[in-house]
Amino acid sequence: MRKNKKVMLIILMTLVIFMSGVNWMYPFSPFSIKKSFSYLADPLVVEQYRSEVDDFKKVYGSSDNGGEKIDLTMDRVKYILEQYEQIWIMSEEPTKVSQDSLDSILFELKEVRKLTIELTYEESYNENAKDFLRMMLEKNIALEEEVHVLKDSTFHSYITLSRQMGNLHMGFIQSFGLFTSFYEEYSKAM
Numbered sequence: 001m002r003k004n005k006k007v008m009l010i011i012l013m014t015l016v017i018f019m020s021g022v023n024w025m026y027p028f029s030p031f032s033i034k035k036s037f038s039y040l041a042d043p044l045v046v047e048q049y050r051s052e053v054d055d056f057k058k059v060y061g062s063s064d065n066g067g068e069k070i071d072l073t074m075d076r077v078k079y080i081l082e083q084y085e086q087i088w089i090m091s092e093e094p095t096k097v098s099q100d101s102l103d104s105i106l107f108e109l110k111e112v113r114k115l116t117i118e119l120t121y122e123e124s125y126n127e128n129a130k131d132f133l134r135m136m137l138e139k140n141i142a143l144e145e146e147v148h149v150l151k152d153s154t155f156h157s158y159i160t161l162s163r164q165m166g167n168l169h170m171g172f173i174q175s176f177g178l179f180t181s182f183y184e185e186y187s188k189a190m
Contacts, residue, residue: 019031019033024158025157025158026155026156026157026158027158027161028099028153028154028156028161029154029155030154034098035098035099036096036097036098036099036101037096037097037158037161037162038094038095038096038097039088039094039095039096039097039162039165039166039169040093040094040095041088041089041091041092041166041169042166043092045169045170045173046089046090046091046092047092049089049090049173049176050090052176052180053081053084053085053090053176056081056176056180056183057081059183059187060077060078060081060183071123072118072119072122072123073119073123073186076115076118076119077183079111079112079115080112080115080116080179081179082108083108083109083111083112083172084172084175084176084179086104086105086108086172088101088105088169089169089172089173097161097165099151102147102150102151103151105147105168106144106147106148106151109140109143109144109147110144112140113137113140113141113144116133116136116137116140117137119133120133120134120137125185125186125189126185126188126189128185129182129185129186129189132178132179132181132182132185133182135178136175136178136179136182139171139174139175139178140175142171143168143171143172143175146164146167146168146171147168149164150164150165150168
């Protein structure tokens, strides 16, 4: 009887250690309890990105018509900008990444895709602005695919998920660069 208790205790401890390891090593696995992991972006990249977003907001704010009628592009820019100000992109602190947070990122990307397509067909721009708008749309579609891959990464390790999240982070920064280039070209023609 004592031997059975000892064997059961060893099995139970082994199972607890195994589950803890799975939770940490494979955050999105079916055996994981939390189904989330912590992502920490490079603080220097975040600091520079925040600076670029702030600079853009100053330029965009100075372009405001002061209460006059705002055209479609000016109106949509403020909504598109929200995509680039998500907490996980702007934070120098670790952020929790879960299936729900990935759903939220995907939702933002889809909304911006709709706005970008609307701008493409409702407004007329010079060739350079059209090219930047097209490249931003293509980049955002690629980012949507990256989010889907992350969501479906059931058996990827923490290291792989963190790397994929870093790639997604850099993709958003590249997309923001295309967005600012589009806006600069649009502003020249105003």
